[in-house]
């Protein structure tokens with residue numbers, strides 16, 4: 001997460017993980033403001049190349065500015081990382097040396113009130129990373145059944161009060177703004193005196209659902225493995241346990257020789273390990289980084305190398 005005014009989260013660690021080299025080919029699937037991408041381009045000078053993807057046109061515009069000095073070596077596309085294989089085919093790249101995914105929303109998105117990501121600002125209930133998302137947060141809040149809303153808030157927000165909140169939403173709808181939603185949540189789930197605002201988990205849940213974040217991670221991971229050359233590296237930063245669990249399970253699963261591997265359609269056959277985990281435990285930001293950028297506190301970086 002995070003771009004200006006801070007360095008991107010785990011910046012040094014990402015560059016160290018990917019070991020960019022001259023002439024290498026890299027993918028940043030979640031370009032954001034282009035901070036990690038810039039580091040990769042600097043470290044792979046003079047001729048390393050980078051494909052950068054983001055669904056958010058505003059992010060792409062920011063990244064274009066950040067990366068202007070490297071214009072000759074970049075390919076920036078407004079597209080989902082779900083189209084990774086197709087984008088590489090379009091460029092004629094058959095294998096890449098490194099891929100970074102820095103999941104979730106950017107600081108720019110959180111800090112732009114009218115995007116509707118933050119319960120601190122009043123804005124339309126939008127929360128889409130990009131215009132291609134099928135539903136806004138308002139669509140979900142106003143159209144789902146009480147049961148569906150409760151399940152969504154529980155599964156993606158790990159919110160204990162999900163049923164109460166869903167009932168209150170259904171009673172109060174239609175809801176159009178973040179402030180209206182916050183007021184409804186506060187009416188049934190008052191602050192418990194901890195540091196977490198009562199709307200935090202419901203907002204997280206809606207954002208994950210609007211952008212189909214967890215399903216997207218599951219779909220992109222096998223594509224990353226297929227796109228890396230042998231010895232190429234994948235670095236994934238996640239910001240909550242639901243994301244991290246998917247990455248962790250995938251890395252573990254791909255690090256084993258298996259019969260009937262669940263992620264592939266080859267039954268009755270052995271599949272050799274496709275990844276080696278570079279570090280068994282995730283890398284987390286230093287105290288110093290968290291002090292400078294509190295949003296980094298929940299970040300976890302996992303790194304794997306293609307066999």
Ligand SMILES: C[S@@+](CC[C@H](N)C(=O)[O-])C[C@H]1O[C@@H](n2cnc3c(N)ncnc32)[C@H](O)[C@@H]1O
Nearest residue numbers: 001008030032033034035036054055080081102
């Ligand atoms: C945490 S930010 C990345 C920040 C970036 N690493 C930097 O250095 O500035 C995550 C970005 O991923 C984008 N994103 C989220 N889901 C995406 C997807 N499925 N495909 C492409 N980009 C996506 C968001 O729009 C956001 O800009």
